[in-house]
Amino acid sequence: MITHLENDSGVLxxxxxxxxxxxxxxxxxxxxxxxxxxxxxxxxxxxxNATDLSALIAPFSHQEIDQVVKAMPSDKAPGPNAFxxxxxxxxxxxxx
Numbered sequence: 001m002i003t004h005l006e007n008d009s010g011v012l013x014x015x016x017x018x019x020x021x022x023x024x025x026x027x028x029x030x031x032x033x034x035x036x037x038x039x040x041x042x043x044x045x046x047x048x049n050a051t052d053l054s055a056l057i058a059p060f061s062h063q064e065i066d067q068v069v070k071a072m073p074s075d076k077a078p079g080p081n082a083f084x085x086x087x088x089x090x091x092x093x094x095x096x
Contacts (some may be wrong), residue, residue: 004014005022013019068093072085 004012
């Protein structure tokens with residue numbers, strides 16, 4: 001519970017409607033205000049055009065999937081079904 005707020009003039013505001021108005025005005029003043037002054041690095045040096053993107057559409061191999069599952073930490077649930085990685089490792093993959 002906010003009992004009072006101080007406006008720009010230093011006056012304490014305790015009435016609910018006045019506090020609401022003060023908060024709304026403050027929000028409107030700061031909405032869209034950005035402290036961004038510019039990029040401090042050269043994007044051309046960081047971004048490179050990739051010419052061969054065929055690896056992005058290539059299907060995953062069974063070996064790649066096995067390596068990823070094996071590298072996953074134990075006792076973590078990677079998805080909403082709540083099956084943890086130990087279950088996936090023991091029941092779905094032959095990772096011996």
